[in-house]
Amino acid sequence: MTLYRIILRSLRRSSSLPTSTTISTTQSLALHHHIDHQLQPQNPNFLVPVRSFAFSSAEEAAAERRRRKRRLRIEPPLHALRRDPNAPRPRRDPNAPRLPDTTSALVGPRLNIHNRVQSLIRAGDLDSASAIARQSVFSSTRPTVFTCNAIMAAMYRAKRYDQAIALFQFFYNQSNIVPNIVSYNILINNHCDAGRVDVGLDVYRHILANAPFGPSSVTFRHLTKGLIDAGRIGEAVDLLREMLNKGIGADSMVYNNLIAGFLNLENLEKANEFFDELKERCLVYDGVVNATFMDWFFNQGREKEAMESYKSLLDRQFKMIPATCNVLIETLLKHGKKAEAWALFDNMLDNHTPPNFQAVNSDTFNIMVNEC
Template sequence: MALSKPTFFTHLKTLTKLHHQHHPPPSFISLRLLSFATPEEAAAERRRRKRRLRIEPPLNSLRHQPQQQQQPRSPPNPNAPKIPENVSVLTGNRLNLHNRILTLIRQNDLDEAALLTRHSIYSNCRPTIFTCNSVMAALLRQSRYSELLSLHRFITQAGVAANIVTHNLLINAYIDCRKTDTALEHYKQLINDAPFNPSPTTYRILIKGLVDNGKVERAMELKDEMLSKGFTADPVVYNYLMLGHVKNSNADGVFALYDELKEKLGGSVEDGVVYGCLMKGYFLRGMEKEAMDCY
């Protein structure tokens, strides 16, 4: 039977409505809920997915992994000098250990202090280089040089990185033992290998030791090296050198050093540490009046 055009359009609209009623648009939430029996299971699955993301690397990192393997990092040099610890590591149990060892040092129980330092090296509470330096400084004050060197060798083998104070203590020990050549060798090792520069104290120890052992010329060379490295003119160092020239009855050397120091300090020397040797220089020249004026 043929249908008129209005009747046909009415029938077509009816079929379209029935189609939309029997086939609703899919809902993301409804599909998710159809996968689990209860909302609790859905929540548990979400937690499992979050936990898996925290544990497993994302897929994009796995895809980039072959590229990272093509450019491997160069392995660290085992012979590279180690950076010493900062004073900020003295906290918690390490600070308690440090204070305990300082108490033993104040009680003059250096044997127990050194023993506790050694025993703590391979423990859960490793002593800092500052703690080790305190023990070695106490041994140096009591002229127990062999024990100082033994403790330094022990902590070095244990991987405790030395700082400038450690090197100064060793140089001082060699100087006290009149081993100036060994002290200079250690100084060269410090210059070449250490990740830090010498301190003014390093040059004070070395130059005083060289002068005391009659090596004034080598001490003068070391002073020039100190200045070439950018250190300011140190009146204490110049005093040691002037004293060496006084011992050698070299008045010209005394005045030459004083004039050099005065020039480098801007025309005047306010530190009175050098004036004692300057007076002795005047006396060497027979200039008592000038010596008393200096006084």
Template sequence: MSLTRLRSGLSFSSPIYQLSRQVSSLPHPTPISATAVRFPLPRDPSSPPLTPPTRAKMVWCATHLNTRVKLMIKMLNLDDAAELSSYAIFTKRRQNVTTEICEAIIGAMCKAKRYNDALNLFHYFFNDYNLKPNISCCNHIIGALCEQNRLQEAFALYGHLLENAPFLRPNEDTHQLLAKGLVDADKLQSALHFVRRLMKKEDDVGSSVLNHLIRGHLKDDGDFTSAKRIFDVLKRKLVSSGDAQVFDLVFSFHGGDYNEIAVVKATFMEFWFEQGNDKEAMECYRTLAPKDFRMNAKTGNSLLQLFLKYGKKTEAWTLFNQMLERRNAQPSGFDSETCNIMVNECFKLGEISEAIKTFDKVKTVEDDDSQLCYGNILARFCEQGMLPEAETYFAEMSSKQYLIPNIPSYRTMIDAYCKAARFDDAFRVLDRAVEANLKCVATFSCLLFC
């Protein structure tokens, strides 16, 4: 029995450009004219335009559809999620929920780096069937284009939003994605010009935008002076003072989020580490220690990765344990990536028992993060040929009341069983995967009318 045949069993749906399951009867919504395309996005000539379902109920309940789509996304079954989301064109009466459906699937495709699928869905929803996006939908696409170094197309969409979409106001996330794209493409001067124009218009220019400029100065030529100057601009922008003591006092008094500053300091820390100046890097980190701020997971994870990258293992574990201790009181300060960073580091160093010990500390909470943590450690076990351990944790995950193994977890186990020539077990897991998938979509055909 071949691995290819087994894995094909996990293709629960056709590719997303064949959205054509039949459910009941209704004429298609009429697409807008091809000459009236609202958003200037490229089309991949190798991908046929998405087509709507051939049949559908008179009116789909947007809330129920939203729930189904997000459940499939949670299982990382993105093809089925995309197919279900295609029914959003029939739910225009609940515009806010309809837009939420579109944003969820486009964002999931971008997170999975399935950028062409995300572009096709954007065309389908907003150009072909004239649904209204929110700015987050557009930001996902701008980010995808920047990741592919398609900056001209990203700025074309941005310009279109400014000129032709008054209901869509670019925000700081839009600006930081574009600034990041320019800096990553070694276009620092263009990034500086872009941000100056934003500041002149008094648009959203926060720490995330300016941090990319700082990173660009430090990356290009190690221009610490210019980077420090931008940091001072940020501090003055936040509290009208660049003095360190005055800034900390006023910023704290006004309840500012010190994570904005911590992320920038992490950028300076990396610069000093790269220069071989560990003393200066750690001094920069120690300036964060006295600050009584609620460090979020994004900030903490950045620091963990930085410490591990530059051999500061003790500091990494100290920070990780602090984040874990504060987890119940501050859920936003710990996520699946926090766990996976440290578990993966243990596997990388061959410290398997420490990886298991670390994971066991984290798995006590049953939530979406735990699902991703289980999926990660299963993959690490299978990479090491530790199938019995993988079986134990997969069974444990499956027994949890509020955890659903996602599609990659099923695939991991099937691949491992096939590699071990245990094809009966592979088919057993495949049957369970199909059953779990069917349970998630079974109620779809029973959606209520709104």
């Protein structure tokens, strides 16, 4: 094609010059016709510029365009997800409830405060941790709900119940930080362990009436345990029914509190009734109730029934979490079953395949080291 264009331009230049003879003109026209006939393709549109594609056909290119459009509809570009910085912020509904912090709030200076408080908690200096958390309320970097919960939970573990309750009052009622369900659960747990279960029930009713979220299964764990410790097992059963009616799934720890309460009342029949109900309702049973039955049978001098309960649990071949296995090991060691405890520990090590499944934790090793 390039050769044809060069020859054509040369012929046009030569045709513009004056010719001396008719023969030369005739010869040039004949040559032009000959070259045109030899080089011109059969396609009449050969001079129309053709756009090349990276596809074998136009249909394939169209299919690729449709695929890209579908992908953009499913996965919009990141700039489409970002709010226009120049656009005015939407006005907040003054009647909408304030929501607690999310984990995205733990960044920058607020994360630094949280880490400082956590470091002091691990070092056992709860007074300094509490002071830093309280002082940060008056600074430009206010603590998150997670920092407040951490120091409250540390006070609870140290059995400093009144100080934990005072921190809840300071952070959430006076300083206008929005609590989450964990905050309320810690408060309920402090009141119940301090023997003020009625105050814990008042907190539960406050959640139902005012909080933008509902109670969790942990809420019912603390309340049922507090009611049973106060000798009000009938109210604990009613609270279990209320939990199920609210659509919260059957929780093995709530049932375990009730079963332990009935066993302490020597009511084995009622305990078995709740155990059967748990096995029907619970999708994944963790085995913690078996440890409760084992401990009660051992204390009653019924070693055979205790080991039968233990073996029936092992026969199901559940992948039990470390918390459940730790309770089983403690129960076995408490009643002199060291061989079975070490066998269970070895089995836990065999099942420990992180990150897929964690079968042991630091508490497991602490129990076994203390036994040595």
